[in-house]
Amino acid sequence: MSIETLFANRTENIKPSAIRTIFALLKRPGIISFAGGWPDPALFPVDELRDVTDHVLATDSANALQYGGTGGDDRLLRFLRERLNRVYGMAVNADQIMITSGSQQGIFLTDTLLLDPGDAIVVEAPTFVGAFGGMQTFEADIVEVEMDANGLDTEALERVLQERKVKVVYTIPEFQNPSGRTMSLARRRRLVELAEQYDFVILEDAPYSDLRYEGVPMPPIYTLDTNGRTFYLGSFSKTLAPQRVGWIVAPAKVIRKMTFLKMAMDVCTPTLTQAIFAEFCERGLLDTHIETLKAAYGKKRKTMLGALDRFMPAGVEWTNPQGGMFVWVTLPKEMDAEKIFHAALEENVAFVIGSAFYADSENAPKNVFRLNFVTPSEEKIVEGLQRLGKVIHEYAN
């Protein structure tokens, strides 16, 4: 017998994600990697975390090493509610928030809660590649809607909505992964109107919102929606460390049901990492650390945009992110990013080919790719883009 004959039907949808190949590449010695979505490890607040962690283990091991409630650590939840209110004007009751094992789990929980086979879920084209797995697991129909410089094109979305029932619209409104674009206020308001008119849930994924380097802060879609149709995902992965601690804010009925689902998935997010993060936050270290990151990443962003200007041949375009981690590069139409990728690898430079960020990657544009400007040092950014520029020049001729 072959064990695959026992696999559930849903497994036919599950394909290896492009991110897997990226992880392997990042380990190659000497590589300058603009791939991955990793924070700069040189900026992890190691000394503070050593002190905080030892304090937690010395003073509260009976709780910090034991099982915990599925909804999350009470201190951490209290801090998050206070901060969401202070920074983003979000009024969040205690029964409207829970801790998730990274915002990845928040996406998966939303998929589990809402998606029946064949249900339509709209994603931005391009979008976060890790979002596809849960949608595929629950056999949803992934519908791509185009973006422009103002984010998700709500007119294009409305044309889809007029044609078919959509259950969820998944969006990363701020410094989107992979495009770096931010959704305008007018589009946010329009999206909320459409959600009410066409009865769908907005899944607002906001892992980068704290990392704004210029421009004016924007209100989360959650705060514009008075009808309780928006689920908001946050994460410590980009602001402290990717230790799988995130949160979801949603109507109480949703949180209640998701708590049962999460219990079946992993019982709870580890109490130790939650206790460490709670103590770190309560000491006031999070906001200080975010300022450090903003200063460093803001400089790297400038360095990358400057190096793109300097080294890219005419005809290459790129986005101008106000925050986050990514720049999206568009090559002249006739150029193939996959060929550039392989040639760049020969020069020990890596990025992610743009088609990976499309649900329908076969019919996706072939001339786009994503650059991460926060993981490498400024020196490596310049060196890597010089090499990359040379590779593209050679292909252009």
Next chain:
Amino acid sequence: MSIETLFANRTENIKPSAIRTIFALLKRPGIISFAGGWPDPALFPVDELRDVTDHVLATDSANALQYGGTGGDDRLLRFLRERLNRVYGMAVNADQIMITSGSQQGIFLTDTLLLDPGDAIVVEAPTFVGAFGGMQTFEADIVEVEMDANGLDTEALERVLQERKVKVVYTIPEFQNPSGRTMSLARRRRLVELAEQYDFVILEDAPYSDLRYEGVPMPPIYTLDTNGRTFYLGSFSKTLAPQRVGWIVAPAKVIRKMTFLKMAMDVCTPTLTQAIFAEFCERGLLDTHIETLKAAYGKKRKTMLGALDRFMPAGVEWTNPQGGMFVWVTLPKEMDAEKIFHAALEENVAFVIGSAFYADSENAPKNVFRLNFVTPSEEKIVEGLQRLGKVIHEYAN
């Protein structure tokens, strides 16, 4: 509108687990709790973990705080493969094992991989209550098969198999939760034969196997199965600390597919907890700590069995676990464990009502309950059982 109208069909199956109520009870001040499945927090190896954790953060923060591969920490996997071979005679290739966020996630991954709506999955009656959530999520048909002192009744199982197609048999062969029973070697062999004959997967959940206080070690079902139909789940939750680090051993094709599924669920198990556990294990501290636990828990087991002998009225029976954490108590037929539960709570003593451990709890026996003998101190065990004995005496008269 009401947001529930958008919930997926599967959510109708998801009910709050009895364990939720237990968590709340355990926090009641002064309560003597035989409920929950928690290790004794007084035995956490806190000093060792402080030293190990600080070492990890001081020497390897760039890896221990960063994203990691979905399959798990290489050092931890290497240790586990070596230990599974040394202690259990399990030959495990590198592509046959992955880290899970607790063995809870191992169950959920198996459900995700295998269960189509309506598929039959067999569970022992009674069984681990946390196993139902994933089966309900994937709309499986949960079929209960009775147990006796030798574990799962394979004759009763065969009668089910003759009547209907079964995809998975879920079993906890050692010191079963909640019954404390261990499956005999003859039953294990028979189960493997049946799996081959009737083409199903055996999901072997082994979180307690390292905690044997008397009797002869038994071979894991995994080692008896030469056909690659057994998935084996292990966990650090009972032997080190419940920080959501477990593992699954299964055929390479299964691990490969589960890795994609896990990526969609939480990207990876936190790298920090994995690095801490890897360092703890590599220092040789795990086996030493397991010996400490076995000595302490073995004494508690004796204390509980002695106290049951002393305080329970005639007509009350209980199992005699050779290891693990639980004793299963059967009251005389006419007695109602739920009434005893509420009366015991008045005396500040808690346990879990037995019907919670049945998929069909409405038609479950009403005269059974579970006692955990590892969480309370020996003194509290005696005091708690004295109070409980008094309550049962009063009801018996």
